[in-house]
Amino acid sequence: MRLAELSKRSGVSTATIKYYLREGLLPPGERVSATQAEYDEEHLRRLRLVRALVQVGRVPVATARDVLAAVEDESLDQLSRLGTAVSALPHGPAVGAEDAAVDTARRTAEEVRRRLGWRHAPGNPAHGMLVSALAALIRLGYPCDVDQLLPYGRAASAIAGHEIALIEEFEAPTTQLEAAVALTVLYEPVLLSLRRLAQAEEADRRFGGGQAPE
Secondary structure: HOOOOOOEEEEEEEEHHHHHHHOOOOOOOOEEEOOEEOHHHHHHHHHHHHHHHHHHOOOOHHHHHHHHHHHHHOOOHHHHHHHHHHOOOOOOOOOOOOOHHHHHHHHHHHHHHHHOOOOOOOOOOHHHHHHHHHHHHHHHHHOHHHHHHHHHHHHHHHHHHHHHHHHHHHHHHHHHHHHHHHHHHHHHHHHHHHHHHHHHHHHHHHOOOOOOOO
């Protein structure tokens, strides 16, 4: 297909596609003349992933480039490629200066991991984000001990199992990696929305008498 058709089918403007091509987020098409190129279904699939990362997930272009490079790195085994690709996504603020709250947060996160039976890679940025979030809760005096965190961990385990099962439905290893990245980005706002809707339902049940709004 030509650039105009790629734009129409993907919903991405030709100017944006050209920008993605210049930035290396999209592989070049097959040249048919000095000024024209043809694109195929692989370009369309990659373009949808790029749009999910950059436009929906608000992943910076430089980070998206790193994610896509990890997806394509065939020197890594599938588990390593999956971990590299997902870890390259934004993970929020890292742990700040060490203080008593950070120390407590580290011990709490480690005990939660142990109680859940999770094996933890020390360099996983999600762990640093968890410690940072727990330290903020501790400083503000909000409850976040191990017993209060375990229900969140168990819910996260169930969600992770469901998500990996979804990823396994894609047969090609590269497609599995792209699906993992896209689902990580696109499902996080879905999870946030469902959590807030559930909170509203539970608050109404406990404090509002469970009366349906008129």
